[in-house]
Amino acid sequence: SQQGEEDPQALSIQEGENATMNCSYKTSINNLQWYRQNSGRGLVHLILIRSNEREKHSGRLRVTLDTSKKSSSLLITASRAADTASYFCATFPNTGRRALTFGSGTRLQVQP
Amino acid sequence: DADVTQTPRNRITKTGKRIMLECSQTKGHDRMYWYRQDPGLGLRLIYYSFDVKDINKGEISDGYSVSRQAQAKFSLSLESAIPNQTALYFCATSGLAGALYNEQFFGPGTRLTVL
DSSP states (O other), X not given: OOSOEEEOSEEEEETTSOEEEEEEOOSOEEEEEEEEEOTTSXXXXXXXXXXXXXXXXXXXXXXXXXXTTTEEEEEEOSOOGGGOEEEEEEEEESSSSOSOEEOOOEEEEEEO | OOSEEEEOSEEEEOTXXXXXXXXXXXXXXXXXXXXXXXXXXXXXXXXEEEETTEEEEOTTOTTEEEEEEETTEEEEEESSOOGGGOEEEEEEEXXXXXXXXXXXXXXXOEEEEEO
């Protein structure tokens, strides 16, 4: 099974609303990252949060990390139609395979 | 020019054929990765390489092989393609751990269809 699981699988909102996506993972991590993918294209890195951080901001993005619950959330504020994409969390472990493990993603649709 | 390029972008082939997907990068990164993406399953790691002499299997390496010809080039081969290898394939790169915290940069993808 995937290390990271996103919730919800799909989300539809109106422009101007906030969008919140959640990610749960299973093992101890070094960091957690969020990526965006426009349909059929390569992923683009959005933000990275380290295991000793609890919250991070970048523009309209806010990421939180709760290592005790092994969960993270991505908040996009004041959404725009151009935010329509799939969003993936990815975890980098403390031990074992030194590579990211991706979740199955949340498909966000922002209606104009 | 794109930092991470993949060729071909689209390929249709038949069962049993040998296929090579190529990836080149101009970012000067040491680490390169191959992933496949199936609908609803996110990305799964096939192989990764930390330098030209360091190749590692990922989650789903069976049926695939790789070659790291140079720091900038990392190829993925399907020795005998089968229909369930139909997927979107991505190459990615990253810099050294500690310097860039393993942020990855992705190529545009190769859409492979095996008939």
